[in-house]
Amino acid sequence: MVDTFMGYSRKDGQVGVRNQIAIIPSVFCSAKVAERIAYQVPGSVYFRHPVGCSQVGEDLEVTAKTLIAIGNNPNFAGVVVVGLGCERFSPYELAEGIAPSQKMLETVVIQKEGDSLAAIQKGSKIAREMQQIASRQGREEFPVSELMIGLNCGGSDMTSGLIANPALGYASDKLVGQDGSSILSEITELIGTEEILARRAIDEKVADSIRETIHLTEEKLQRQTRNSSNKERTHLISKGNYDGGLSSVVEKSLGSMKKSGNAPFSGVIRYGHQPERKGLYLLDSPGHDGEVSTGQVAAGAQMILFPTGRGTPTGFPGVPVIKITGNNNTYQKMRENIDLNAGEVLEGKKTLEQMGEEIYQEILEVASGKQVKAEILGHDEQFCITRLP
Known part of the structure; x- marks a missing residue:
């Protein structure tokens, strides 16, 4: 007899054991904005890090692959990518790498929104809407x-x-x-x-x-x-x-x-x-x-x-x-x-x-x-x- 657990089905075939919204900054410059968004939305988590710019070669490649892979982890029902707008690792590249997972996904860019307050406001609204959708999903046996x-x-x-x-x-x-x-x-x-x-x-x-x-x-x-x-x-x-x-x-x-x-x-x-x-x-x-x-x-x-x-x-x-x-x-x-x-x-x-x-x-x-x-x-x-x- 095979043992089972109760998890969350994902569109790409993976199974999560948590059903949270990930707020991922593409660069350290947008980390505080990502943090503020997460604090305003229960059921979300953020990923503070000191990288994403002034990196070259394989060092930058490892950062890019890791952030994309974190966004693809099945524990996250949705992802809000938060970028500054001029970083080496583009927030759009990060979002593009996560997109094949077919999970809820949006990008907020501080320089595009005008300032950090505007970016926080937009990101929080997006994350709240994602969380409402995620909250309606039940666990299934796997x-x-x-x-x-x-x-x-x-x-x-x-x-x-x-x-x-x-x-x-x-x-x-x-x-x-x-x-x-x-x-x-x-x-x-x-x-x-x-x-x-x-x-x-x-x-x-x-x-x-x-x-x-x-x-x-x-x-x-x-x-x-x-x-x-x-x-x-x-x-x-x-x-x-x-x-x-x-x-x-x-x-x-x-x-x-x-x-x-x-x-x-x-x-x-x-x-x-x-x-x-x-x-x-x-x-x-x-x-x-x-x-x-x-x-x-x-x-x-x-x-x-x-x-x-x-x-x-x-x-x-x-x-x-x-x-x-x-x-x-x-x-x-x-x-x-x-x-x-x-x-x-x-x-x-x-x-x-x-x-x-x-x-x-x-x-x-x-x-x-x-x-x-x-x-x-x-x-x-x-x-x-x-x-x-």
Whole structure:
């Protein structure tokens, strides 16, 4: 029997787990106007970012592809693009990239409207009308094969690799086993695991891509740290990781890969791109939590699963972030921020498999409308587009 969830049908065939209106600035100059529009329309979210102009080459291309992909994410019933009017990444280009999704879509350009107040007024009216239409759409039943989850983590400690990450891996395997999709990332935290992950590739071409992706990241880190005068800043794990009981980047990497379970890898995705078929994927991205989540949402993930040993409150606009900790003390201190306590496994109250099943059931409930704690508290800090040197 195939598991199901209650989601929102989209005209392009995708399925959303949320039904919000996205207010997306094409450039940092229009970010405040986008924010003001979102504040005036309940049920909308905005995407503040510092890019969209004074970029060239591949750096600008990544920004463009990522913003377009965010607009195409199925969690959004409609999109209002907000531009300034003279930026390198045109608001009309952004809208054109989102148009194939067939969702509600309008563009507001500040210089065309006359000033920011006029743009806010027009954008708010458009977003309100979109929200009224979206509010009339009901949820429908879909198989879990329509779900894609992002596997991320932050503030790791010794319990992350021991408990929270393996339990999440169990849930990921169960989803992928029913033709759902899952994305592992944070390449800087997978250094040293390339051969282990490559052995799980569906073919040698994918195996070579996994090896190459991790090796290139390692070479980049070597260049970045070679001439650093501060040796503390060359470490690949933070002081908080050390304080939480992690001894080295090797230990962190071996624990980090556990989020992906044991399923075969179907391929490697470039940042700002989407997979061509269902399955487990490796996303080429840095280890920064926000850049990882942004890349996963751009790839099509409708939710993020986020183990955290030390604890973090962060969330993503319009995309639920399910927080899991393997540290019972962290859960007791941050229970208003963390959704699931995998620390019960260390206390002998649950098995790892039982915790994995609890995470899986939480995925289905959140996909069907249950709000996570980051959503309830309004946390949206994780939107952050990666930059290329």
